[in-house]
Amino acid sequence: MWRGMIISCPIIAACFFPIVCGNPYGTMIPANGGLLSAFSEFHKQNTKKAVMVLIYLLILVNSLCSYQIDAMPIFDNLEFRYISNKKKPCPRWVRAATRVFFGVLTTFIASAVSFLGGLGPLIGGIALPVTLAYPCFMWILINKPCRYGAMWFLNLGLGCSGIILSVLLVAAAVWKIVDKGIDAGFFHTLLQPILKPKS
Numbered sequence: 001m002w003r004g005m006i007i008s009c010p011i012i013a014a015c016f017f018p019i020v021c022g023n024p025y026g027t028m029i030p031a032n033g034g035l036l037s038a039f040s041e042f043h044k045q046n047t048k049k050a051v052m053v054l055i056y057l058l059i060l061v062n063s064l065c066s067y068q069i070d071a072m073p074i075f076d077n078l079e080f081r082y083i084s085n086k087k088k089p090c091p092r093w094v095r096a097a098t099r100v101f102f103g104v105l106t107t108f109i110a111s112a113v114s115f116l117g118g119l120g121p122l123i124g125g126i127a128l129p130v131t132l133a134y135p136c137f138m139w140i141l142i143n144k145p146c147r148y149g150a151m152w153f154l155n156l157g158l159g160c161s162g163i164i165l166s167v168l169l170v171a172a173a174v175w176k177i178v179d180k181g182i183d184a185g186f187f188h189t190l191l192q193p194i195l196k197p198k199s
Contacts (some may be wrong), residue, residue, distance in 0.1 A: 011061060067103075075099060118182040127168030132162030 066088045078098045079090045110116065116123075136159030 030087055033076045071099075071102060071106075072101060078102070116180050118177065119173075121173035122170060122177065125173050127167055128166040128169060132165065136162065 056162060075095075075098065079095060082090050082098075136155040140152060140155050140159075145155075
C-alpha cells in the first residue's frame, strides 16, 4: 500500500497543477457545483473539445488515485479481518474482490443517497480531527517529548488548532444546512451530460 501511495500522490499533484494554474483564485467555481460544472459552464464556448476532454481526464485520474488513498484504511481493515479469521495470508484474488466490492458499495451509496454532497462539510468536519488533531496528540503520548519543549508545544498547538478548525467547520456546516436546507431524495441524481453537442 505504501508503494501505491508513493505512486498516487505525484499523479494527484500532476492532475491538480494545471487546474490550479488555470484558475488561481478559485473565482470561477460555481456555488452549486464542482470543477466539472465550472469548466463546462464558463469555458465551453471558447475552449476546444480536446482541451475539455483533457481537463475531464485529469479530474478522473485524480479521483481514481485519491479514492485508493482515502480507502486505504478500509482495505487494510478488511485484509486484517480476513487474516485474523483464516490464520493465513490474504490471497491476491481475495484482496482484489474486497476492493471491487467496496468500490461497488460506495458507488451504490453515492447514487442512492445523492444528498450526501450537502452533508459533506458536516461529515468532513466531524472526521477532521482524525487527520489533523489525533496524530499530534498520539505523537506526544507515544514519544513522550520533553514537557514544555519545542516539539511538545508544536504538536500540542497543531492538535488544538485541528480541534478548533473542526469545531468551526462543523458549526459552519450546520449553519449552512439550517440556512439553505438539504434536498433529500433517494436515487434522485441530477447528472447532466458533460460534453453536450453544439446546437
